[in-house]
Amino acid sequence: MRTKNRELKDLISIGPAMLHDLELLGIRSVGQLAEQQPRALYEKLGRVAWQHQDICVLDTFAAAIAQAKNPWLPAAQCRWWWWSRKRKKATLSRTSRGRPG
16 A cells, blocks of 8 residues: 555554564554654664664564655565565665674
């Protein structure tokens, strides 16, 4: 669904568990989500939930935020694993240049 009336549940890669996580973070609309940063949400969720989050949660936030910002995002970029590969590639690039990931 690519309309202005999209709901969080309409975003690809967002299932019941992620909907719950977004609710914990106070995110209740696609518009609110579009204003967020993936890393900030990931870190906040760890604090709010009182537990370490799998790094794939960061990738899911990245996919969801990208979709929230761009309803015409290519289908491949709507999947969390596209963002996981991008994150891993960036980390590898930083590490190979002698910088910590």
